[in-house]
Amino acid sequence: MFSVFTDYLKEKIPITDEQLKKVEQLFRTKKVEKGKILLQLGEVCQYTYFVTNGCLRSYVIDDKGKEHILQFAIENWWISEQVSFSNHEPAMYFIDAVEDTEFVQTDEQGWNEFHKIVPAALEMNRKLQMNSLRSFQKRLVSHLSxxxxxxxxxxxxxxxxxxxxxxxxxxxxxxxxxxxxxxxxxxxxxxx
Amino acid sequence: MFSVFTDYLKEKIPITDEQLKKVEQLFRTKKVEKGKILLQLGEVCQYTYFVTNGCLRSYVIDDKGKEHILQFAIENWWISEQVSFSNHEPAMYFIDAVEDTEFVQTDEQGWNEFHKIVPAALEMNRKLQMNSLRSFQKRLVSHLSxxxxxxxxxxxxxxxxxxxxxxxxxxxxxxxxxxxxxxxxxxxxxxx
DNA sequence: GATACGCATTGATCCATGATAAGAAATTAC
DNA sequence: GTAATTTCTTATCATGGATCAATGCGTATC
Incomplete structure (x- = not known):
């Protein structure tokens, strides 16, 4: 399933085979069963995940014990607790597997290496962040209107x-x- | 009112007087009356605003003609249509003045210069982005729960x-x- | 194959909030 | 200072969606 990831990269950014080879070293493949929790509330989020097969989600549990889902991530989607990851602060939500799921992950150091090897990845990252922000804005507006x-x-x-x-x-x-x-x-x- | 801005910078990032002098060149002071629209829906957002006195807001108008406010910005707050500004795409919302307002503004080139002159500004920018994302997430959750x-x-x-x-x-x-x-x-x- | 568990459906009831309308209060304009 | 707007409050009624409860359905378990 690693090819799902490399195909994604090749589509999104100009990248040579040599760069790709180096980048591959930075991402670890993982496989988890449905229900597996990848990030606990309050932990500092160490990884960014890219789903190659299956489905992950992030969610909160409110005072009354109810779950509220923030994001889903199926094949070719990224998911993380961005603020926790970026600020090194406790996560505000959980991440778990909705289905048996395969994904690749990298930590902050991996991301930084990635950016060094492929400068265009910075631009991709910027776009991903804007997409995420936009999607939360749109969802908020949909609740307002x-x-x-x-x-x-x-x-x-x-x-x-x-x-x-x-x-x-x-x-x-x-x-x-x-x-x-x-x-x-x-x-x-x-x-x- | 420009001092509100420079005081803010001095508090947020390590900055020499020399750097500050250069940075000041990049930001333009503006004064608008209550009700003045700074950004129209559909325009590409050219500026990021920092309020030194008064209050700005961003808002959408839905199908039924109702306004929904996304953000307020009073003294010492930044406001912009970040996605439009960053992606150079049409704005999804309006920005206008809730009160008579004084602010400083800069365009994308100004931001880039700013980052060149004071590298720590990049880090400040990152934090601002995370704050913004977090605040939208929290607001969404508050509507869900x-x-x-x-x-x-x-x-x-x-x-x-x-x-x-x-x-x-x-x-x-x-x-x-x-x-x-x-x-x-x-x-x-x-x-x- | 029988049992059990999670999920979806349906019905009955309740409640928070929306819609509408009208009047009071406050602010703005002349 | 008075008139004109705008904002806020109050009251009544309507309704979308929540809650509670029961049943059915499908699928995993042994």
């Missing part, structure tokens, strides 16, 4: 692959509605 | 200066409740 049904429609339109493979209760958690509500929303939409 | 009342309490606790000087309808817009609801929430809290 749209109903559960509208958010669901927008979700399946934006992430068809996720809509297909994720259990509904996880989609509900991501959307900020109860599983019961999502079930009703879907029923409504189906009968129209 | 908390009631209007809880969000209000958290707001006045986190930003007392904002709670004091902003019109309630703006706080309501930021919190994602109607002004009527916020009025009720406040009444409830007062009688307890």
């Amino acid at each position: 749209a109903s559960g049904e509208e958010r669901y429609l927008s979700f399946i339109k934006t992430y068809p692959p996720l809509a297909l493979r994720l259990p509904q209760k996880m989609i509900a958690s991501y959307l900020g509605v109860t599983p019961e509500s999502l079930s009703r929303i879907r029923k409504e939409l189906a009968t129209q | 908390a009631s209007g009342e809880e969000r209000y309490l958290s707001f006045i606790k986190t930003y007392p200066p904002l709670a004091l000087r902003l019109p309630q309808k703006m706080i309501a817009s930021y919190l994602g409740v109607t002004p009527e609801s916020l009025s009720r929430i406040r009444k409830e809290l007062a009688t307890q």
Whole structure:
């Protein structure tokens, strides 16, 4: 599955075979079972993950014990607790495996090496950060302005692959509605 | 009011008088009246703003014509449409003046010069970006897990200066409740 | 194949918040 | 200082979504 990663890099940044070879040294392949927790709340996040197969997610647990999902990451997506990783401070959320998952990971030193070997990676990183910021902004706005049904429609339109493979209760958690509500929303939409 | 900015810099990063003198050249002082729009939806955001007096905000207008506030910036706060600024793409939101406001601004070239003159500014920038990301994440989570009342309490606790000087309808817009609801929430809290 | 567990559905009920409208209070403009 | 706007409050009613509870369905376990 490592090729998923190298293919990704080749697509995203100009990179020579020689550079690629060096970069490969910096990333470690890992395989985890569904349910495996990669980052605990309060730990300092040491790694950035790139999923090559399967699905990871980040989530919080609120005072009332409820889970709220912040991000999903399927094949070709990055996931991390960026602020914890970058500031070396305790993580605000968990990261775990929604499915059996294969991914590559690197730590801060790896990232820095990566940037040294391929300067264009800095630019890629910048873009990834902006994407992440934008996506949180958009999600916030959707909560300020749209109903559960509208958010669901927008979700399946934006992430068809996720809509297909994720259990509904996880989609509900991501959307900020109860599983019961999502079930009703879907029923409504189906009968129209 | 320029001294507000230079004082900020001196506090945040190690900087010599000489460096400061050069950096000052890169930032332009501006003064705008309440209501003045600094960034229009769809424009590419050219500047990053640092407020020295007054208050700016960023906001979106949804399909139904309602405003939703993303950020406020009072004295010593930065504000910009970071994604538009960084990616040179059309802005997703507006920026305008909530009060008569004085600020300093710089464009991308200015930022780059700034980083060249004071390398520590890069680190400051990184931190600012992480703060911004974290704040959007926290706000999203608050919408996933908390009631209007809880969000209000958290707001006045986190930003007392904002709670004091902003019109309630703006706080309501930021919190994602109607002004009527916020009025009720406040009444409830007062009688307890 | 029987059992059990997690997930999705459905129904009944409740509640926080939205929508609307109208009046009070405060601010701004002339 | 008065009129005109804007903001805030209050009241009533409507509703989306939460909660609670029960049932069905599918799939993993032994």
